[in-house]
Amino acid sequence: MQIVNEHRRKDIHNSDIPTVCAACEARHGGVCGTLTPEQLFDLSRHSTRRSIEPGREVIGQGETTDSYANIINGVVKLSKVLADGRQQIVGLQFAPDFMGRPFTRESALTAEAAVDTDICCFPRTVIDRLVSEAPSLEHRLHEQALKELDEARDWMLTLGRKTAQEKVASFLYIIATHIDPEKGTANEFDLPLSRADIADYLGLTIETVSRQITKLRKDNVIRIENSRHVTVPSLDRLMHVAGID
Amino acid sequence: MQIVNEHRRKDIHNSDIPTVCAACEARHGGVCGTLTPEQLFDLSRHSTRRSIEPGREVIGQGETTDSYANIINGVVKLSKVLADGRQQIVGLQFAPDFMGRPFTRESALTAEAAVDTDICCFPRTVIDRLVSEAPSLEHRLHEQALKELDEARDWMLTLGRKTAQEKVASFLYIIATHIDPEKGTANEFDLPLSRADIADYLGLTIETVSRQITKLRKDNVIRIENSRHVTVPSLDRLMHVAGID
DNA sequence: TCGGCGACTTGATCAAAATCAAAGGCCGGT
């Protein structure tokens, strides 16, 4: 795991404070936006940039989390496992999401990079201190929590009540609308998840996922190259198949 | 829907400020605890007590929500429906939970009483004002959101990866541990949900729920009277069947 | 007391997805 820590380096060479965190800020418009220049400086002095290759675990279920992080680019899987190994992905985080569970040190889930991912880490102690100083930062974290709650509940409807076909279409819709934070919806993209991951996200088996993707392809809802590159000719059509009104 | 508004009445007769909201506070130890006496007085002047009979909708999906509420007693179902009527309960709220979605007026879900339920409502405008004045209130709301997020993600594992048998046992476990906020876990209780509701919570059909309950009864994991009253001889055994380690 | 209705249970059959099994295809390394 490569540690870049470009903030600290930059900070040493000059003290152009407001732009210290600019590399992150420009791309994830996230936590930093709510802070004063002084707080931003404080935060940036302690932040470290990390690159994570796919499959590498960021935080394990039950482990102690010592940091928060902004996702600069890439995709992170949040998952839970049953004692016998059955696994469920309970959330996907895309840039510019903020990762981390405030007010608890024990992680109830595992966070793992799905593709090559860059994150900007902040020590828990620093964020916690800033939160107590700046209500606007807590507000920001609160909104992130509410967003994740809405997404989790939407996904519960998918898990509990949709057919395999609708589940796979719903997954593709999620990816199309989240993979590129710049432009809202992409009609062509690379899947950030393997078939096994998709199965764990949808509560299905690999085989069922594969068969449903094949069916979507044969029905001309999507096109696929190299099993990872997807083209969606009509998002409306995909949404319709996904059961999204 | 009966409107009691005991706070306002009490307020008129005397101004013993810190105990104005005591009827609620004592039982849900919730939002009120974080406020100053002045803020509490402010809030209590606007709060109204409502009794809701089972099946009555509190807030409809897509409707505008004008209030927040504390649940005094009872159980509220939060659900989502697909265009064709398929339904999924995405959360249950027990006393002393706080209900309401901060920072948005559109409700993405339907809230409905599952049994006779009393709630204490606060107008959105008042809570929103207090939140901006008192960071501790936002903190309290933030914690509630994180708790609901954790519960939602736990339930996603149940929906996506557990068998019908494990789902039903998981449901019974949830009820046993939440139905009575006083004592932590009840080994005897009335189910607050009909078989149809349980099915919608578990992503199953009524028939499957019924069969699995029968099986749990035959396996002596639970005893049932009148189809609603449940006795759990051994919580460990129930947890084991539920796949909870 | 007798219907009658709604909620629940039970049984028979069906279908969707899981499981078991065997190829393909792609990629990196030799």
Added chain:
DNA sequence: ACCGGCCTTTGATTTTGATCAAGTCGCCGA
């Protein structure tokens, strides 16, 4: 280029839970 491994696809069969279809139970009102 060839091999080996992993990921993915496809096929055959089984299983789980859904669907269809009767009942049963409890309760309320006539």
